[in-house]
Amino acid sequence: MNSFNFLKTASLALALASAAQAKDIKLLNVSYDPTRELYQEVNAAFAKSWKAKTGDTVTIQQSHGGAGKQARAVIDGLQADVVTLALAYDIDAIAEKARLFPADWQKRLPHNSAPYTSTIIFLVRKGNPKGIKDWDDLVKPGVSVITPNPKTSGGARWNYLAAWGYVLEKTGNDEAKARDFIAKLFKNVPVLDSGARGATTTFVQRGIGDVFISWENEAFLAVKEFGADKVEIIVPSVSILAEPPVTVVDKFAKKHGTEAVAKAYLEFLYSDAGQDIVGKHFYRPRSEKAAAKYANVFTKLKLFTIDEVFGGWQKAQKAHFNDGGVFDQIYKPQ
Amino acid sequence: MKFNKLVLAAVVLGAQTVSSNLRADAATDQLDALKKQIEQLTEKVLILEKQATTAKIQQAPAVSLNTNGLAGVAADPRVEQLDQKVRILERQRELDLESAAEKAKQTPRVSLGANGFSVTSADSNFVFKVRGYVQADSRLFASDHVGSTANDTFLIRRARPILEGTLYEKYDFRVMTDFATGINSSAANNGFLQDAYLNARFLPEFQVQIGKMKEPVGLERLQSGANLLFVERGYPTQLVPNRDVGLQIQGDLFAGKLRYEAGVFNGVGDGASGDVDASDDEKDIAGRLFATPFKDSGTDALRGLGFGVAGTYGNQDGAGLVSKYKSPGQQQFFAYRSGAGTATAPNVVADGDHWRVSPQASYYWGPFGLFGEYVISDQRVRRDAGTSSFAHVQNTAWQVAASFILTGEEDSWKGFTPKNPFNPAKGGWGAWQLAARVGQFDVDNRVFSTSGSLADSATSASGATSWSVGLNWYFNKNVKLNFDYEQTDFTGGTSAFLKNSEKVFFTRAQVSF
The missing domain is CATH 3.40.190.10 (Periplasmic binding protein-like II)
Structure with missing residues (x-):
């Protein structure tokens, strides 16, 4: 093997090895106050699902507080990959004041980007x-x-x-x-x-x-x-x-290289598994299947x-x- | 019902006291007092209940109290109201504390103390510091030094305000100016501006520093002017670059056990500084490796050992790149010829390679300190005297300095803090340090070659040897006094100045923060 071929083969092997190497990914979910328990379970389920799908290990860090305060923190520089807040106004404020994602962010996911409701x-x-x-x-x-x-x-x-x-x-x-x-x-x-x-x-x-x-x-x-x-x-x-919405914080996710996983994380909330967890934690699911399962929990x-x-x-x-x-x-x- | 009324009256009194005087700062005291009252009442109620039971007073109402408030007073709305008030006050206090803690997290921290003035953002990513130091010296020359023209003098040796800080966590900056005696603002060497650089700390192992800074060569040169052992630095400092403009990468490897610095600079003459390359297009490279392999060792005697090597290399052309050398008393003992470049008035300029190498070491063990360095500066120069001739000149210098802190503090390269600051009323006398140094400067003999000498052998020495002793008195971390005696003997030269010893007594009063 001449030296050129050797280098080419070695480079290819290195590239393949790099591609095959599983990644450790970290996401920060900045959320409102009462969702701690919900996202603890969602995070574990999503991490398991993502690992099975891609081989990558994803760890989701949670930050909770009053929704207004949380939005202000993101506007001031808290580098959230996703925000899951209590109301659309606070997410609008992030889009307007910090321009971290488009103003029409609510159109990016079903049900105006609110994967569950409550009252x-x-x-x-x-x-x-x-x-x-x-x-x-x-x-x-x-x-x-x-x-x-x-x-x-x-x-x-x-x-x-x-x-x-x-x-x-x-x-x-x-x-x-x-x-x-x-x-x-x-x-x-x-x-x-x-x-x-x-x-x-x-x-x-x-x-x-x-x-x-x-x-x-x-x-x-x-x-x-x-x-x-x-x-x-x-x-x-x-x-x-009440329709608490969610969105990817594009600018920070891009900076962290987490755009795809952040998007998948929010989409997971709409999945059967995600909607089941939503119902289990006393939020009203959007999917008919999960809504039917938990129908007896919620008073009409x-x-x-x-x-x-x-x-x-x-x-x-x-x-x-x-x-x-x-x-x-x-x-x-x- | 008598005891029940007593309980109620006392609780009302306690609760009213709290509710009428509520202020954030006093709330805790009031709550503690109320709790105490409730505890006392609990005891009384228990006693009374016992008495009631003994007396078979069956109509006594069931009352139970605990230190968390009135938990189960039987259905008396007034007591329940009071209980709620107490709970609300406690919760409000809790929320006030949470709010204060939250606010503290977002409030920049302002600090004023021995390390100067600083403001740090709540997240510590932004820091702004104001520091500085001033040195007021005296130089007293022995009167038996025939030929010396130096005057006994007081002078401001350094007066340096420093602004430094950090932006976005990783970007440090530093600007240090000097307004001391003799500082000038020439275009090539603006002494007013000592340091002006940005250091991007991407990783501890990889940092990039850009601007005007000390070139990474001389050991004692790299020590802050505020931490010097003697009033004046030793001879090796005169053969290494001072401050220059350029770009340097640097970092700490192996958990800080190996420091590396490497940079490219405009290039300056021995001991010189520069702001702009006014002489040529050539650039110098400079680098230094310094190891402290035992810094984390369990053996005290080894922890303070450091050693390394540094050097520069460049092509330098021009008159401004050959240097004059001075005695410790800051009197010139060597200078290249600087005439018009004619046969009768030769002139010497830099013209070609200039390299330096400097092995160096330092050692600290408890109150004992020792450091030494050796420098070779090899420079190609041109002698213009109608016709031009070339020569390589290799000058060398070394020094060894030792110190001992009489008051027992642990010494270090970056100085130390006195254990007992000067305060006679409290028995504090600061810290006292003895120091001694010996050093030598050797001028290459080729300089004085009879055929086309580069320097005047009458007024320039071929070498100088100095010894010095000193006593340093540190009042506290910020104030110190230096007392040095330094004697220098010159070799070569025929002038009266060079044939006699220079004897200087230095003092320095320094304030640094």
């Missing part, structure tokens, strides 16, 4: 000593309500809008009554946590409050973890359809969407939660 319900103490049945009971004098801060928590914004939408529904779109209702409701809130998980801690572990306005999944998790002898779920007559109630009542997140955010918005006008720290 807002109540958690009360065992026996429901204050007789909480619907939203009206939350503004009664002497009822202590736990909900996080809408300025920092996506879940809290859903809570707020669910209450507002209830009043509009009940009063035939009387905005003044809705405003008055929300003002009364927040007068009954003794502590504002920055995120939903902190609010759960306040209600369940610290024993504060009579009723906790909660993500549906978080309420189920609390009952599961702390026992039906301590807390119980109350489903109001009307609530909001009347749900309205943010688009129907508020004209979308941008409008809702601007009117209610931006600085100087309705929430700033009605909320007085106690």
Whole structure:
């Protein structure tokens, strides 16, 4: 073998060896507060599936907090490969302010990039000593309500809008009554946590409050973890359809060389396996198969969407939660 | 019901105290006080319950209290309200602490202390530091040195503010200027600007430094001016480059046991600095390897041993690339001829290869320190005297310096911190260090060749030997005094200056931070 052929053969062997070498891949999923347990299981299942498919080992790191805070962290430079936040507005903010992915990111995955839905319900103490049945009971004098801060928590914004939408529904779109209702409701809130998980801690572990306005999944998790002898779920007559969305953070994923695996990770949420995990963790699956499997878990109630009542997140955010918005006008720290 | 009222009254009193005076800073104390009250009440209730049971008072209500609050006071709404208030206060306090911790994580850290002033971003990726040092010296020359023209003088030897920092975690920068006596701003050698470089730390093993910096050659030259053992550096420093503009790769290999530096620079004369290549298009390469193979050893006596070799190579052309050499008292004892280039006024310039090599070593063990270096500088020069002739000149220099810290601190190449800073009221006298050095400079004898000499044998010496002793008093990490005596004897030369010994007493007051 002459030296040229030897070099050629050696280079080819080296290239093949490199290609065959399994990679260690790391992803960072920046998510909102109550999804810790969900993504722990999703991550393990996806890693197993990816390993079987490609031979690569993928490790997904999780970061959780109030959705608004998490979005701000990504805008400020936290190099997330994917974001899985509580509401589209916070992901829009990342697209708008940091330009890390296109503004039409919601079109990239089915169901406006929301692989599951949830809603807002109540958690009360065992026996429901204050007789909480619907939203009206939350503004009664002497009822202590736990909900996080809408300025920092996506879940809290859903809570707020669910209450507002209830009043509009009940009063035939009387905005003044809705405003008055929300003002009364927040007068009954003794502590504002920055995120939903902190609010759960306040209600369940610290024993504060009579009723906790909660993500549906978080309420189920609390009952599961702390026992039906301590807390119980109350489903109001009307609530909001929450659609927590997900997207790849293109710029950071490209920088990390993780675009393909990040995309596959989010697509996994829509798979049968992913949807089953979603249902198992008390989120409402999109797929009919998983929805049917978990149908008996979720109580049927009347749900309205943010688009129907508020004209979308941008409008809702601007009117209610931006600085100087309705929430700033009605909320007085106690 | 008497004890029940007592409990209620006390709890109301305690809770009111807390709720009426709530402030973030006082909340913990108030909660502790309340807990204490509750504990006391618990004891009282237990006693009363026992008494009630003994007296068969069956109508006594069931009350149970614990230190976490009023857990099960039988269905009294007022007590439940108070219990909730206490819990809310506790939770609010918890959230305030979480919020403060979160805020602290995002707040830049400002530091002012012995290491200067610095601001560090919350994620530590950005650092900005202001440092500097000032040296106020005196030189007192012995009066028996006939021929010396040096005056006894006070002078500011160095006055160097330093700005340095880090950008995006990996990119360090440093700008050091000097405003001391005799500093000038010539285009070729702007003494005002000492260091101005960017160092990209891609990996500990691979870093790229660009700008004006010290060329990586002389051991003592590479030591910071603020950490010198003696007031003036030894002879080897005069044969190695000082600061130059270029690009250098550097890094630490084998867990820091081997340091390498290699760079390409404009090229400067012996002991000289430069800002721009005003002489030629040629560039110098410089490199250094320095090993500290026992730095992690369990044997104390070996840990401080380091040794290495450094060198430069380049083609240098021009008058500005041949150097003059000075005694420790900063008096010139050698200079190449610098005339008009005529038969009666010869002129010597650099014209060709210039290489240097320098083996070097240092050793520190507890309070004892020792270092030494040897330098060969081999330079091709041209003598213009109507006609031109060429010669290779090989000058050499060496020094060995030893030190011992009388107060027992552990010495190092980067200095040390006194254990007991100077403060007589508290019995602190700082740190005291003795030092001694011997060194020699040898000028190549070919310089004085009778046929076409390159230097004037009357005013230039063929060598100089110096010895020095010193006492250094470190008040603290930032302030020190040096007291040195250095004596130099010259060989060769016929002038009165060279035939007599130079004896200089140096002092230095230094503030560095």
